[in-house]
Amino acid sequence: MTNFIRLIARNRLAAFGGIMLVLLVLLCLITPWLPLDDPNITSPENRLKPPLSAGHLLGTDALGRDILSRLLWGTRVSLAVGIAASLVAAFFGSLIGIVAGYFGGRTDNTMMRGIDMLMAFPYILLALAIVAVLGPGLMNALYAIAIVNIPFFARNIRGVTVGIAHREFIDAARLSGKGHIRILASEILPNVLPVIVITMSTTVGWMILETAGLSFLGLGAQPPQADLGSMLGEGRRMMLNAPHVAVLPGLVIFLLVMSINLLGDGIRDALDPRLKSGALSRPAPFTHIRRRQVPPENGSAANALLDVQDLHTHFEVGRRTHRAVNGVSFTIRHNECLGLVGESGSGKSVTALSLLGLVASPPGVITEGRIALEGRDLLDLPHRSIRRIRGRNVAYVFQDPLSTLHPLFRVGHQLIEAIQQHQAIPRQEARELAVSLLDQVRIPNAERRADQYPHELSGGMRQRVGIAMALANNPQLIVADEPTTALDVTVQAQILALIQNLRETKGTSVLFITHDFGVVSQVCDRVAVMYAGRIVEIGPTADILDDPRHPYTQRLIDCVPRLGEPNNEPAAIPGLPPAADALPEGCAFADRCDLAEDACLRGDIALRATDSDRQVRCIKPLGLPTRQGVMQ
């Protein structure tokens, strides 16, 4: 609870609203004891005095009544009516919602159809019809507003109840022989109560506004009784010669409703866990870059297509820094396929997305490194140039094609868009090209498929579309981020064959990200193994598979079951990778490694060459004759 109050207090607007509301409510509570004129005593000789007149701080109305006094008494009425209406609506609405949600089936259906029917009316119109029947009056206005708000509560509460009604503890209560009424009262109600409170906090302001509105129209409070709305309605008639009579009550309504809304928003935000984690923030079009120093050009990689050096990509969440990519270096040559392997969370996807600034920012920041594509440092280029490289020189194939293809555009349209973004050709020609791309990735009936939406295609088809889109502009490099993980094995084999084939015919380079060594062995020339944001071993695929140097690589290879070797049980790696915001000193794998010794926990362990084309980040690599002797 104190935590909750602190959250609200941190939201300055909500705190402001809360304070204002408390002041207004306090003022209303002590009104009877304030030295004020009687709000209903008329004195014709004092009529329409302007504000700041002697004895009448806010002036008088057409009958000479003191406006300050009337405002305070009117606010009491408005507040009371608004809260009462809200309670009535909350009570009946929640009752309907809980019963419908708990019993479900036909009860639910009938009740919700009725509720839908009420919602088919324009809101205020229904209130007017009810007032028409009941006759004008403050209580009738209260009922009318309460009734038209019932559906709102009923729907919200029903939704929550449905979610709870099938949980285990409800079943348990039922099995223990509790009756429906007891379950509703002791199990369901406590769980939906917070939602009822939140819904009330967001509707009270609205109900005050609406009851004031009915009074304003002369259908609510009847003289001599007065609420803010009826005072405003009376003031309207003399709006030109005595504007204060109308302006002041309106201002009070406005302040009252605004303070409630501010507080209500604050409560809602404080209770919405997504806001705390920053999950609702919008990723910028380009990852933020904040490099203090730039690594020098890498001479040895001069003819490489892509040269990544000492890349650091961090996620800054609150005061914590998650080092997702923590100094990664690799190169990709022309027409080469480099595999990037590691467990989930090892930083391989973030590495891939960092290349063209596609890491969500906030919270992502590239803090160090150099990413050279044919010698040009991408981290140094203006956004316009990066945009021109995206999809043209470097194209991505993402993991889950259902969420990565746009759901509301036909696949042909999405391909055409990719083509026309980088090639100035007429739409018809682009369409032909799109269809031929679909053909190339072996989608049968390409012409017809182009007019379908992603949800009309199978998973394998969708991934082929994803690959076709990556091929649209004949890129030099395709970054394939777990392109087969979401697919079943036969489709996976087809997709891998497709990628292999494209490499051979088009000469494209591929950065292939996967957690599966089996897949790596099929498509990659070289492989880099990542662990906790760093490359721990890199080298030719065959060498690493036959003769892994890093204990982690060894374990990872052991995870792959081998066909025809039933005795070779895949071995899970015990333990979990370290949290990216609390990386240990020394080797990050040490506490899961059977061979770890004290030296592994000290200092930074460098990536060192063991052979001409292999490097490993380990102080006592496997399969080498001596511990440290061989290394330079």
Place this chain on the structure above:
Amino acid sequence: MIRYTLRRLLMTFPVLLGLSVIVFLIMSLIPGDPAQAILGSYATPENLEQLRADLGLNLPLPQQYLVWLGNILQGDLGRSYTLNRPVLDEVLERFSATLILAGTSLVLCTIVGVTAGIVSAIRQYGWGDRIITLLVLVGISVPAFWLGMLMIMYFSVGLRWFPASGMTAAYGGGGILDVLHHLVLPAIALAVVAAGVIARLTRSNMLEVLRQDYIRTARAKGLGEHRVVLRHAFKVALVNLIPVIGVQAGFVIGGAVYIETVFQWPGIGRMLVNAISTRDLLLVQGGVLVVAAAYVLFNLMADLFQHWLDPRIQA
């Protein structure tokens, strides 16, 4: 699309029927005897009985409903005793004035709300976002009727820019320009609250959509940010916003009741308020029925539009 349209049309009939039942029930709940109300307290028992028989009040309730429904389907909503003219004529005349006002307002609040919401989303936590968030808060908290009065005081009486009341000038008025001139203030006053709600929901929807994977795909293709935001993100957000705009249409039509009173706009809201004060219940009934039916049809169109945008949505 055609199948969806037909199914959705079929689903509309029960709703319209339900509306008529609710209106009928509300009106038959009125305490007291309608015949007495019509003839006044000096009526003879014979006259009362005669009128009851004429009105079908002696029949059981379901039968009364069927007779009533039959009349409505033939366009007979009864006769307004205060205006002494057919309810349908009066209602249609007044409703067209409301449609001009509410329609303009709805277009206005949608354009302003959506634009503000998008700007707010892409400038999240920036100054633009903060200012819009604050304006939205003011917008959804301000009583529309009060705002209308302030606008009259300032823009009509003070600056004399726009007329304060009516739909056309009393003398030498008429014509589109004259109506537009009269429309400016009430349409804005009516749009403010809905614009605030739409802006707020556009913002949260856009923020939600902009985090999706397909937006990253669009960026990875090299699309410009305008295209990413306005086509890829907004199209999805719009699908979610259509029901919101549908609900706001209901609020705008309802809010028209206040605004028409403030600006003396000859619409159906003012008619209803007057009819309630004079207890002309047939007029109230006819007005509510027509507006509610129009609202149902509006939401039907909104649903069809939503399905057209997102073919995944099924009835």
